Amino acid sequence: MRRSIAVGASVLSLAIASTTAAQSVTGDEETTPPPVTGESAGISDIVVTATRQATNMQDTPIAITAVTSKDLEVRGLSNVEDLTVVVPNAEFRRTHGAFGPGVSASIRGIGQSDTNIGNDPVVAYYIDDIYYPTLLGSNFDLLDIDHVEVLRGPQGTLFGRNSLAGAVNIVSRQPDFLDASSYVELTVGSFNRTDIRAGFNMPLGENLALMASGALKKRRGYQRVLDFVCEMNRLGTPELAGDLPPYDLANLGNPEFTPDDCIIGRFGGEDVAAVRAAMAWEPTERLRLTVSGDYTRDESSNPADKTLSLRPALNTPNENLSFAYYGVAYDDRFITPDPYETFETYNDPIGAGTVIPGHSYYNGSSTRGGHTLAPRSDLDQWGVSGKLQYEISSDIDLTAVVGYRSLVERHVYQKDGTPLQTEMTTNDVTNNYVTAEARLSGQHEWIDWIFGAFYFEAEGTQHAIIDQPRTGLIRTLFNTFDPISKAVYANATVRPFGYDNGLSLTGGLRYSDDKKEVSITNLLENTPAPGDIRFNVTPEATVLSWKAGINYEISPSTLVYASAATGYTLPGFNARPQQATQVAQFDGNENIAYEVGAKLDLFNRRLRMNLAGFYTDFSKRPLAIGGQEILLDASGNNTPGNQVLIPLPEGPDGSTTCRARTAQEIAQGVPGYTCIIRNFYQNTPAEIIGFEAEITAEPIDNLLFNGALGYSKFSSPDIDARTVNARQPEPFWTANAGLQYTIEGAPLGGTITPRVDWSFQGSRTFSRVSTEFNQPSYMLVNARVAYAIPDYDFEIALGVTNLFEDLYYHNFFLLQDFGQSNIQGQPAAPREWYLRLSKSF
Template sequence: MKIGLAAMSASLMALAVAQGALAQTAAPTGKPDDDKGIADIVVTATRQATNMQDTPIAITAVTAQTLETRGLKSTADLSNIVPNATFRRVQGAFGPGVSAFIRGIGQSDTSLGNEPAVAYYVDDIYYPLLLGSNFDLLDLDHIEVLRGPQGTLFGRNALAGAINIVSKQPSLTDSSGYVQATTGSYNRRDFRAGFNVALTETLGVSLSGLSKYRDGYQKLLDFRCQMIKNGTPQLAGTLPFTDAINTPSLNASPSNCTVGRLGGEDVRAGRGTILWKPASNIKLTINGDYTRDRSPNPADQLITVTGPGGVNVQSETNYFGVAYDKRFVTGNPYTAYATYSDPVGSGVVIPAYAANAAYPGSPATPANTFYNGFGPQRGGARFPYTPSVVNWGVSGKLVVGVTDSIDLTGIVGYRKLIDTHGFDVDNSPITLEHTLLHIGEDYKTAELRASGKSSLIDWVVGGFYFKGSGYTHAITYSPQSAVYKVQAISYDPQSKAVYANITVKPFARLDITAGGRYSDDSKYVDYSNDADTNVGNTIFQVKPHAKRFDWKFGADYHLTDATLVYASASTGARLPGYNARPQQQTQVGSYPGDETLAYELGFKTDLFDHHLRLNAAGFYTDYKTRVTGVNGAEANVQLTGSPTPGTCVLIPLPSGGPGATQCRSTPYNAATDGPNNLAGGIGITSIPRTYYVNTPGKVKGFELEAEAHPIDNLALNAAVGYSHFDSPDLKLATRANDRLAGIPEINASAGIQYTIPVSSLGGTVSPRLDWFYTGSITESSARNDYNQPAYSTFNLRVTYTNEKHKFTVAAGATNLFSKLYYRNFFVYQDIGFPNVNAQPAPPREWFLEVGKRF
C-alpha cells in the first residue's frame, strides 16, 4: 500500500509540474476569465489575506455554498468532508457541545477542567469551549480548518489545529436581502432571512436571523404503558407510569405510549454587522450575535445490560419487583425508556431483600444505603432532558493602513455562555445515576497586531490577551454509587502572549518562514463537592499554570505559477488541566498540559487551466506529552469510613497503563475475593475514578483533496484522510483494542453535481449526490464488543435556480439509504456501571427548501 501511495504521489507531482509548465505560457495565475474553472478562496490562516493555493499550510476551506449544497448544517457536520477530522455532537453526558479531533488529536469532554486541543475562532475571536461550539452557519462566508499545531499564530490550545469561522461582510455598494424556508421530516420548520443595506458609500449594515425546529427522531416511551400494550404487564412490576395520563381504565387502554422525544432541534439565532470605512485605509467592523438553543438531548439508546448493577440498584429493583436486565433494552435505536426522574418517592425506605431470583447466585440485598435515613432530597428527583443554552457575543475589529504595505489591526471581544442540562446515564426507568449541570463562562479577548508585505519579506507581530470567568454548579445523584453530591466550581482562566511570524523571499519562487510565540497561561480553580451527609466532602483550590515558547520553521517553493510544494516543523501545546469530577478527596489533582512536535510535507496545484485542483499533505507528529484519563474505581470513603484519604491501599490497575492504581480497603486476595475484577472494586463499595497518566506516542498519515470541473456544468470533488496513532499504551496486553477510542483512522468523501440548463423553466436544474465514508471505530480500550464497523452515508439534493427572478427550490434527503450508525458509544461498563449506551444518528430525512433573493 505504501509503495502504491508513493507511486501515486510521484505521478501526481509529475503531472502537476508538467501542467504547471503549460500554465506558465497559457494562462496567468488565478481563476480563468470565463468563470468556468475552480474559484480561488482567500484565507486568513497566516493572519494576512492570501490565496489558499499560495498558503503553505494544510487547509480545508469550505464555502457557505459548499456546505449548503452538500447538506451540512453546522460545525458538527464538518467531518463529513474534512479529511482527518472528526467533529461530532457529543452525547448527553457532556451537554450541548461538539467533540473535535484533527489528525487523531482532540477532545470529547466538554467540562471546564479540560482544555480543548482544537482552537475555535469566530471572526478573529477565540472561543475557548467545546460546550456550545455547535455553531449554526449563519451568514457564513467560509470556514477554514487548519491542521495543527497552530501554536505560533493561533496560539492557545491549537495543538491539533484551528477552526477559523469567517462571516460575510456588509457591502458598501449594493443593498440586498434573502429569505429561505425549509420543511421536512419530523415536522421540520426552518426559516432564515437577512438583508444588507449600503447606508452610505462608507457605511453598511447587515442583519440576519434564523429559527429552526424539528421533532426528535427518538421516542421516549412510558415503560409501564408499553409493557401493558405489549401484553407483558408483569415485566413492569410495580414501576409507576411515567405519565399518569397513560393509566388504563375499565374500557380503554393507551394506544400510544410516547411521552417525549430526543434528537430534535429548537434554535433561534440572530446576527448583525456594521461596516464603516471612512477612508480608504481605515475599516471598522462591529459584530454581534445571539443564539438561544432549547434542543432536546441527543438520541440515546441503551444497547445492553450485563449483571444486576450495584447493591443499591438491586435493592431498588427488588423493591419494584423487577430485574435490571434486557427488559429495559427496547431493541429499537429510535426508542428508549428514559424518564430523567427517580421512581422512588421522597422519603421512601427500601428494606433488605432476599437474593434476586432473576440472577442465580446473586446475594441478598441489604437495606438500601442511598435513600434510607436521608432527608426528602433523596427520592423523586426530576431532571430536564431539554437543555437551555444562551450563547452571545460582541466584537470589534479596526484595521488601519499605516502605509501602502503595513497594516495595524486591533480586535476586542466579549462573549457569554449559559447552559443548563440534565442527563440520564442509562436511559432506563430505574435510576443508576442522573446529573444536572448549570455552566457558564464569560470572557474578554483583545489582540493587537501589525503586518506588512514587500517583495523581500512578509511579517506579522502581535500580542494577545484573554481573561475569563466561569462556573459549574452540578448535582451528582447516583443510587448506583451511593453518592449524592453538589458541586460548586469557579474557574478563572487568563492568557497573555506575544508572537511573530516572518516569511523571507531570498530567491524567486522560494519562501522561508519562521515564527514564534511566547505565552503565559494560568487558571485559578476554587472547587467544592459536598456530600449531603457532610461526610467525604471535597474542597480544594488549584492553579494550573504554564509558560512556554512555541516555534515554527518552514519553506515553500513554487515549482510553477500553479504548483506549490512546502515543508514545515512546528511545536504545539495544550494547557494544564485538573480533575473536574472528583467524588472524594482522594481524587483531587491537576495534571500538566500536552505538547507535540509536528512535521508536514505537502503540495498544492491547479492543473488544466484551473479545471483540476489537487492538494495533498503528509505528516508525522511526535506527541511528547500526552496526558490521558484512565477509567478505574476506588473505595467509597463516605460509606466505608476507611481507607481515609491518603491511607488507602494502592494496587496496580492493569488496564490503566504505567502508574495507574486503584484504591482498596484491603489488598486483593484470590482465595477470598474470587475473580480478580479490579474495576469492580472487589470486597468494597467502590466509586468510579479517573487516573491521569502520560502516554506519549506518534501520529502519522496523509490527506488528499481533489476538485475538478472537467467539462462545462460538471463539478466533481473527492477527499481522503488517514491517520494512525502509535503509542506504548495502545499495545498493552490488557487492552482489547490497539487504537484510539472514538475516532476512525480513515475518512473519505466524494461528490458529483451537474447543472442542466432548462429553457422551458427559465433556469437550471442541478442534481447533486454526495458520499461520506467513516472507517471503523474502536469504542473502548478494554473491550471490543461494541466496535463500530465502517459505514457510508449518502446525501441527495436537486436544486432549481431561476436567476431572472432570483429564487431557488431544492429538494432532497440526508442519509439517503437510512443507514443505521452511531455518533458515539459510551461503554459505562468500563467505569463500573452495568450498561452500554450509544447515540444513533438520524435515519433518512427528506427536505423541501424555497429561497428568494432581493
C-alpha cells in the same frame, strides 16, 4: 509511512510559506504578487485568513479545507458538526449528553470529547478572529458565514494554545457599501422540521453599511421515549413491569381501550434561535471599523441515547434494592429492540421521603427521591466584537480586534436508560470572557512579516448536583475557573531571491503565558463531612511555540512545501473527583508535526489537487486510565460490599481496579468493599502518521466533482492504543465525494442541478478493554436536486440525508469500563428529507 514522507519531501523540493500579505507592494510589475481577489477563470479561488492575512488558499502552504457558504448549502450542511463529511482526517460530533451541548473535535487522530473544565480542547475555534475557549456550546449554526476554514495539524504560532490538533476559523460575511439586498429562506422536512432564515444588507451612505440576519430552527426528536409499563402491557408481558407505576396515567388501558403507542417524549430534537448583526464604517480608504454582535438561544432536547448493554449483577447493593423495590431486575427488559426508542424518563418514581430498608439513599429524607428534570438544553450565548483595520502605508497594515462573549447554560443527564434512577446530574455553567488581539503586518519584495499580541481573560462558574441513589450520595459542586492567556508572536516569510524565483523560507515564534485559576468545592449533602472535597489548582505554562518551513512555487499553478510546527494545551486536573482521594493534576499535551504537501491547479484550472503527508510526534500525552478504588463513607471509612481491590495492570504505579469476590474468597472471609470509578493519569507518548488528498474537478462547464481521502495510523508503544480518545491500531480512513451537474434551459430561464454526496468513516474503538462496542465503518449518502431561476433570484431544492438509512453512533458511553452496569450509545439521525425555498431581493 515516514519513509514515504521522506521520499515525497525529496521529490517535492520541500517548502513552506506561512504568511502572504493581502496588499500589493510597490515595485516592478514582474516582482509584484497578484492581488488577492478570489476571482479567476476555471475553479474559483477561495480567499482564506488562516495566516492572519488574506491569501488565496492555493498559495497558502498549510493543509486547509475551506468550505464556502454555497458549498455548505448544496451539501445540506448547517452547523459545525456537519463538517465531518467534508474534512479528511477529521471528525466533528455532537458531544454525549453527559457533556452538554457541544461538539467534540478530532483532527489527525487527536481529539477531545469532554466539555469539563479540567481538560482544555485540542482544536481551537475562532469566529471572526474571536477565540472560543470551550467545547460547550460550540456547535455553531453557520449563519451568514462566508466560509469555514479547517486547519489540520498544530497551529501554535498563530492560534496559540489548544490548537494541538488544528483550528477551525469561521469567517462571516461582511457588510457591503454598494448594494442593498435581502433574502429569505424556508425549510420544511422530516420530524416536523421548520427552519426560517432571513437577512438583509443595507448601505447607509457611501461609507456606512448594516447587515443583519436571523434564524429559527425547530425539529421534533427522532428517538421516541416510551412509557415502560405501557409498553410491557402493549407487548403482552405485563409481568416484566413488576409494580412500577406508569409514567403517564393516560396510558392505563382497560378491556375496551389499549393505547395506540406508549410515546411520552422524544430525544434528538432541535429548537434554536439565532440573530447576528454587523455594521461597517469606512471613513477613508485606509481605515475600516466593523462592529458585530450575535445571540443564540438553544432549547433543544437532549441527544438520542440508547442503552446497549446491562449487567444483571449490579455493582452496589443500593441499585439492587432500588429495582427490587418495584419487583423488577436490572436486566435486558430495559433494552429496547429499536435504537430509536428508549425507556429513559429523567424521572425518579420512588417518591421523596420513601424508606427502603437497607438502602443508604432512600432513607426517609425529604431531599431523597421523586426528582424529575426536563431533558433539554437551556443555553443563552451572545457576543459583541469590534475590528479596526488601518493601512499605515502602501505596504504596512494594522489590525486590532476586541470581543466579549457570554454563555449561560444548563444541561442534565440521567445515565442508566431505565424508568428508575441510578445517577442524574444537573450542570449550570457560565462563561464570560474578553479577547483582544493586535497585529502589525507588512509586505515587501523580499519579506512578508507579521507581529502580534494576544490577550484572553475569562470568568467561569459551574454549579452541579450529582444525585446518586446507586452510591447513596448527593453531591453539590460549585467550581470557579479564571483563565488568563497572554502571548506575543511573529512570523516572517523570506524570499531570498525575490518574487520571481518562487523559493521562500518561513519562520514563526509565539511566546505564551497561560494559567487557569480553579477552585473546586464538591460537598456531600449533609455537611460538614469527611467526604467533602475542596481544593484549588492553578494549571499554568509558559511555552515557546515555533514553526519552520520551506516552499517552492514550481509554476503559478504548482506549490510544494514542507514544515514542522508545535502545539500544546494547558496542564489539566480531575474536575470530577468522587472523593478526596481522587484530586489529581497532570501535565499538558505537547506535540511536533512534520508535514509535506503540494497544491496544484492543472489543465487550465479545471483540476485542483491538494496533497499532504504528515508525521506527528505526540511526546507529551497525559492519558486518563480508567480504574476503581474503594468507596469511602461520610466518615472516611471503607464501604462494605462484594468487591476486592486489585492492581490495574495497564495503569501507573499504585493504580487499582476492583473485581467481585470469588465464592472461595467469601468462604475464607476475605473482606469485601464497594468500589467507585477513578481515573489514574500517566504520560503515554504516541506517534501518528498519515496523509490527505483533496480534489476538485470541473472537466466540462456545469459539471463539478469534489472528493477527499484521509488516512491516519495512531500508535503508542507504551500502552494498547485501544483506549479512550485514541485511535485503534488499525488505520483510520475517511473519504468523501460529491458530483453535481447544472442543466440549463429549464422553464423561465431556470437551471436544474442534481447533486449526490457520499462519505465514509472508518471504524472507531471507544473501549480500552473490549471491541464489542466498536463503531463499525459506515457510509452515508445525501442527495439533492435544485431548481433555480436566476432572473428572479429564486431557488427550490428537495434533498435527503442518510438516504440509505445507515445506523451509526456519534458516541458510546462505556460505563462498564469504569465498573458500572451499563453501556450507552448515541445513535445518529435516520433518513431525513427536506424541502427548501429561498428568495433574494
